Amino acid sequence: MKIPTLTILLSSLFSADGIHVQDTAGQFFSSGHTNNWVVLVCTSRFWFNYRHVANTLSVYRSVKRLGIPDSHIVLMLADDMACSHRNPKPATVFSHKNMELNVYGDDVEVDYRGYEVTVENYLRVLTGRLPASTPRSKRLLSDDRSNILIYLTGHGGNGFLKFQDSEEISNVELADAFEQMWQKRRYNELLFIIDTCQGASMYERFYSPNIIAIASSQVGEDSLSHQPDSAIGVHLMDRFTFYLLGFLEDIHPASKTNMNDMFKVCPKSQCVSTVGHRTDLFLRDPGSVLITDFFGSVRKVEITMETINLTEPITLVEDNSNNGELQKASLSYVDQLPVSEIIHQKPKQKDWHPPDGFILGLWTLILLVFFKTYGMKHLKHIF
């Protein structure tokens, strides 16, 4: 009696374990994301906008530290602060005063630099509509299982963000770009962080699902900068990103901190502006979203000894392309340049002359006026 119960117990244990692994395997393939991408954009140029570059580089540093490789980061910096001739400490970009933290580091890979950071390029990166010659490092090669972090910083206003001091991107354009991404299945979930003045206006118009948005200030408020450094001479960071960086420094790849903690970063006492966020488009509960879902590249690995039956057979996608001959339509250029006429150049075959009647009429009139003015007595000298 004992052995059959034991075997039944053991078998039930095993079968239960098998079912459990099957379930996790099921969840493994149906939940969430499989890869992470990051798009970091600094839109301002000129030396006094040092802090925007420092903002972007500090987020870059954090995501790299948490495991996202450079191949999955699109970094766009509108100006080169580290090698600017006004930088008293060349090849460095500091985020804390007294030069505590150099966010430039040794292994920065900037993908779009200087004047390449334009609204057009940014939207092309997001929507993937780039010319065929664009290298991989400049492309956002995300798929429908990618979680994308998008970080924007610079000078903004109510409903727009200024690029390079010469053009703007509006919140409507940005919302439409995200909708294009959604329709092309270019993201699974999107975290949008913006650190500019009146940043909340930029996420007001989003209408695509699965987006969380965080902005450093509400409409009508300015985002303020943090501390200047007297040796560098400019403000080094903006407040929101400064405290965000401090928050991220405590995150490590295995931490379980969730989005609700991130929404509490930089309260009004520290940031002066009111940090806003928007989660109504997001399908999951923000409390269940880990920071590392966006900022880190955490691979889901489950070690199991069981064999798992993948129920859906893998079907080969058949190549539908026509293997027939390429249609060679004979092309010819319209004869635009009459080469033969130019080569055998005849000197002005049709030289325009005024009509004879015109010349006759004109000079008759002139003579009439002349004689009227100076009297008819001259006539007898001619005739």
Added chain:
Amino acid sequence: MAAPLTLLLIVAVTVRAALFRSTLAHLIAERVEVVSPLTAWKRVVEGLALLDLGVSPYAGDVFHETPLIIYLFHFLVDYAEITFMVADGISAVALYYAVQDYNKQVFRKQKYALEAERYPADCHELVRSPAEMHYIPLKVAMFYLLNPFTVLSCVAKSTCGLNNAVVSLFVLATVKGNALLSAIFLALATYQSIYPLTLCAAALLYLMQRQFIPVNARRLSFWWFVAQYAFMYLGSLFVTVGLSFFLLGSWDFLPSVYGFILSVPDLTPNIGLFWYFFAEMFEHFRLFFLCVFQINVFIYTIPLSIKLKDHPVFLIFMQLAIISIFKSYPTVGDMALYMAFLPVWSHLTRFLRNVFLVSCVLLACSALFPVLWHLWIYAGSANSNFYYATTLLFNVSQILLVSDYFYAFLRREHHLTHGLYLKKKDGSEATLVLK
């Protein structure tokens, strides 16, 4: 006075020839302040080339000058430089003789007035003497020929020089009292650019004054003269337009020339007021503002001719100034024409109030135009607002110049009737204000 005039002509021709031979000629021919889409030499050459290829020169938005210019330059295109120098010479000589005749008229009228004792006793310092008026014609010719604006306009081979020549000949014919020639030259000037139409009123007033026809709307002789002049003017205008039709065989010069002047489709920046407004205007309001701006040129004729009906030559000066400020495509050549008249009013300098301001602003704006153009177009650090601000200042200073002379002229006339030292009723010194 022939010798100084000849010397002046030689000097002027030398200056222009020197500039023609230098590399500056090409540079100046492209400046937007000196040439406009109507007057550019480049466009004339283009029109002639199109005609040689068998295409109408008015096809496309290239050529906007009249067919008679085509006829003129068909034969003279190789001697273009000499043509423009001759045109400047004609203008200067015509103005010389016109002003000489006018001065004689003025002096004669003054003599009659003095004999009739129409001037108050303390006005003797306002009375003009032949000695002071002797060199005025030469100064007028000099002001026209040696004006940097005229020289620039000639070196750029802008057809504005030809227009100025026709207007100067019109002034000469009017002052000499020849109604037929005056009507014919005015018709030619109007045929080339519509705005000299406003000079009709001044010509009528002068000719009537000279023929002792009273300027009274109730009199038949007034209307009879107006009818005669209108007949001559309109007749010559129609004849000229008809001749142009026969030259090219089509009417498409009408929209290209007059349609272009009136509807201002080309908004290349120039020293005028139209381009900036119309560049930023909504289509809905374009016609309205076009009418407003064009009426603005013509609206000053009637009030000014009522006020200045005894002084038609001053009216001509004011009309020329108003045309050159408010026309749709002004250039500095238009300015040069009315600036040539300034020595005629040199006796008014004691009443002018804004000489320093006007001259400083004109000089500064003339210097700023190329600078801000370069900054806007080439360096990219300025924008159209800077250039338009300079244009505005330039035109405001021109308006101030003209209104200042108007004030001075009227004030002198007032003093000549009411005495030089005016007193208010309580005996204190009075000031005259232009309202």
